[in-house]
Amino acid sequence: xxxxxxxxxxxxxxxxxxxxxxxxxxxxxxxxxxxxxQSQLRTLSERYEFNEEIAVGGVKKIDRVLDRKTNAHxxxxxxxxxxxxxxxxxxxxxxRLTAMLNHPNIITVHDIGIDEKQxxxxxxxxxxxxxxxxxxRKLGEGDPDYRIRYSRETLLGIxxxxxxxxxxxxxxxVLHLDLxxxxxxxxxxxxxxxxxxxxxxxxxxxxxxxxxxxxxxxLQPNDTxxxxxxxxxxxxxxxxxxxxxxxxxxxxxxxxxxxxxxLTFQEPLTGSVEEVMQKTQEGEVRSPMHxxxxxxxxxxxxxxxxKAMAQYPAGRYASVEELQQEVQRYLAGYATSAENAGxxxxxxxxxxxxxxxxWSIGTGLAVVVSGTTVFVRQLQQSEGRAVxxxxxxxxxxxxxxxxxxxxxxxxxxxxELDRVYTENVIDSTFEFIRRGLYFEPRTVYGHxxxxxHLDKVLERYPGNETALAHKGFLLFIMQxxxxxxxxxxxxxxxxxxxxELCRTYxxxxxxxxxxxxxxxxxLFDIKSLKGETRLSLIEKLMSHNxxxxxxxxxxxxxxxxxxxxxxxxWEDRNFRFDGKKRHLVLGGRGLNRLIIKPPQxxxxxxxxxxxxxxxxxELRFADEFDLLQLAGLSVSTLDIRGTTVNDIKLTQKMGMxxxxxxxxxxxxxxxKAKLSAHVSVTELPLPE
Numbered sequence: 031x032x033x034x035x036x037x038x039x040x041x042x043x044x045x046x047x048x049x050x051x052x053x054x055x056x057x058x059x060x061x062x063x064x065x066x067x068q069s070q071l072r073t074l075s076e077r078y079e080f081n082e083e084i085a086v087g088g089v090k091k092i093d094r095v096l097d098r099k100t101n102a103h104x105x106x107x108x109x110x111x112x113x114x115x116x117x118x119x120x121x122x123x124x125x126r127l128t129a130m131l132n133h134p135n136i137i138t139v140h141d142i143g144i145d146e147k148q149x150x151x152x153x154x155x156x157x158x159x160x161x162x163x164x165x166x167r168k169l170g171e172g173d174p175d176y177r178i179r180y181s182r183e184t185l186l187g188i189x190x191x192x193x194x195x196x197x198x199x200x201x202x203x204v205l206h207l208d209l210x211x212x213x214x215x216x217x218x219x220x221x222x223x224x225x226x227x228x229x230x231x232x233x234x235x236x237x238x239x240x241x242x243x244x245x246x247x248x249l250q251p252n253d254t255x256x257x258x259x260x261x262x263x264x265x266x267x268x269x270x271x272x273x274x275x276x277x278x279x280x281x282x283x284x285x286x287x288x289x290x291x292x293l294t295f296q297e298p299l300t301g302s303v304e305e306v307m308q309k310t311q312e313g314e315v316r317s318p319m320h321x322x323x324x325x326x327x328x329x330x331x332x333x334x335x336x337k338a339m340a341q342y343p344a345g346r347y348a349s350v351e352e353l354q355q356e357v358q359r360y361l362a363g364y365a366t367s368a369e370n371a372g373x374x375x376x377x378x379x380x381x382x383x384x385x386x387x388x389w390s391i392g393t394g395l396a397v398v399v400s401g402t403t404v405f406v407r408q409l410q411q412s413e414g415r416a417v418x419x420x421x422x423x424x425x426x427x428x429x430x431x432x433x434x435x436x437x438x439x440x441x442x443x444x445x446e447l448d449r450v451y452t453e454n455v456i457d458s459t460f461e462f463i464r465r466g467l468y469f470e471p472r473t474v475y476g477h478x479x480x481x482x483h484l485d486k487v488l489e490r491y492p493g494n495e496t497a498l499a500h501k502g503f504l505l506f507i508m509q510x511x512x513x514x515x516x517x518x519x520x521x522x523x524x525x526x527x528x529x530e531l532c533r534t535y536x537x538x539x540x541x542x543x544x545x546x547x548x549x550x551x552x553l554f555d556i557k558s559l560k561g562e563t564r565l566s567l568i569e570k571l572m573s574h575n576x577x578x579x580x581x582x583x584x585x586x587x588x589x590x591x592x593x594x595x596x597x598x599x600w601e602d603r604n605f606r607f608d609g610k611k612r613h614l615v616l617g618g619r620g621l622n623r624l625i626i627k628p629p630q631x632x633x634x635x636x637x638x639x640x641x642x643x644x645x646x647x648e649l650r651f652a653d654e655f656d657l658l659q660l661a662g663l664s665v666s667t668l669d670i671r672g673t674t675v676n677d678i679k680l681t682q683k684m685g686m687x688x689x690x691x692x693x694x695x696x697x698x699x700x701x702k703a704k705l706s707a708h709v710s711v712t713e714l715p716l717p718e
Contacts, residue, residue, distance in 0.1 A: 286338025313341025499523030617650025
């Protein structure tokens with residue numbers, strides 16, 4: 031029949047009954063029509079239509095029939111024709127019991143009843159596929175299709191689901207007592223169903239603990255389905271053969287037999303029925319690993335089989351769940367409890383579960399082991415050369431000791447040189463601070479050079495307090511107040527007072543110079559501190575400031591401030607400085623400290639007017655002026671009109687002087703004779 035599309039439903043030719051169903055659905059809405067389902071059910075005389083015989087057992091036969099009510103094929107079980115009527119009740123109890131076990135891995139009973147011949151029957155779902163016994167037989171024959179479809183892992187997965195069914199039945203206090211591959215059906219898509227509960231037994235329990243499937247009127251404790259012990263030789267437990275009371279361990283034994291067959295494709299016990307029964311009673315069970323070495327049965331599963339098939343129930347697993355978990359542990363890559371795995375086995379399984387990490391660890395261990403092996407071999411090979419090598423080692427040791435001694439001596443010399451260098455740097459820096467800061471040009475040290483040497487000392491001896499204090503002082507002189515503060519806060523030495531000044535004037539970039547007015551204020555702030563040494567600090571600051579100023583006009587305000595700090599009694603101050611012409615006018619009363627000679631203070635002993643480098647100097651003092659204060663000053667023209675000087679001869683100490691300006695007739699010939707030969711006298715009236 032060709033498939034066709036009808037209102038979005040695809041009618042396929044896989045099952046003709048479906049085509050008929052859709053045809054009826056789509057073409058007839060009249061429930062009185064002959065083709066309607068209602069009409070068919072009303073006129074139905076016989077529900078089941080025989081199709082074919084599937085199997086015949088010792089008690090019952092199995093047929094495939096069509097259920098006309100549902101229009102579906104089902105399996106019908108009936109007692110064999112030669113069975114007496116006394117087995118009918120047992121047969122129906124099997125049907126009722128199976129129907130009440132609700133589990134996806136237990137066959138489902140659809141209907142139970144009595145046929146027209148007054149013989150009982152029940153129907154079950156029809157599973158298309160193979161029995162587990164067929165699969166095992168095909169695998170034993172080497173069928174390639176079955177070998178591909180049913181790997182060992184797949185078979186173990188089937189076993190796990192079979193355990194699910196048995197564990198459920200045990201939870202309902204029902205024993206199967208006829209577990210074997212022939213009673214396990216495997217669907218085409220992997221479904222697993224346990225069938226044939228004909229020998230099932232309900233365990234005896236107190237009334238208040240009876241299972242919900244127990245019906246005292248039908249299933250009495252300790253009864254089998256036909257009133258006597260039955261089973262299949264080779265899959266029966268020893269207690270069944272001996273007709274002893276069965277327990278949950280009886281089914282566990284049978285599950286062990288099934289697991290044996292799944293691993294070997296053979297039955298666990300072979301021989302005649304009598305031989306098999308005898309072996310079962312005596313516990314003569316073969317180890318699957320040893321009986322079939324070519325199949326490479328894992329030791330862990332071999333141990334599981336042997337424990338499940340132990341001769342006595344106490345030696346088997348306590349529950350089906352425990353047996354199931356053992357197989358699941360194997361599938362997950364863990365050791366089973368039955369095998370009592372040693373450390374090496376556990377390590378091997380750990381590697382299989384964590385191959386990447388284990389490979390890294392194993393590689394590391396291999397390196398260690400290999401290295402150790404090589405070392406041991408070399409040690410063994412070297413035993414014969416031990417004496418000669420000892421002599422060589424002694425010579426090498428003596429040589430090493432000599433070299434070590436030389437190294438220690440050299441290190442001591444180096445340390446001594448370091449100490450000498452450090453002392454020289456500190457001493458030289460101190461001398462530079464004390465004297466060298468005043469002179470331009472600085473031939474021995476510059477500020478940057480001094481700091482570079484101090485940094486070398488501090489790199490080797492970071493905690494040298496003297497070096498830190500010297501560096502802080504130099505940075506302060508250079509107006510790098512932030513850097514100076516960092517050093518002085520660690521080691522201020524005798525310069526602690528500078529820290530507050532650094533905070534006050536550190537609001538600028540260290541590379542910048544203070545503006546003239548701020549520089550003047552800094553000098554006044556320093557003078558406000560106690561101590562005559564503050565005058566030397568002022569001179570050092572002005573020396574550096576003057577050396578860095580390219581524009582001499584910026585020196586006037588700081589110089590006037592310096593003169594005031596040095597001469598606090600200076601009155602009627604007259605100070606004018608033209609930086610462009612380098613012309614300085616200086617006058618007033620009380621200005622008598624242009625030079626302070628050491629050791630009174632740590633000043634330069636030079637005239638401080640040198641810092642503004644005047645070419646022309648006009649003195650306008652009301653009181654006598656000591657020309658000795660101008661000694662060494664590089665002035666070309668000196669104007670002393672209106673100023674009384676102590677000794678005109680002192681002008682000779684001004685080596686660059688070329689012109690002396692005085693009032694007309696002021697100098698006598700004798701006084702003029704005291705002047706240097708290259709000095710000319712210019713007489714001009716006193717300016718108004």
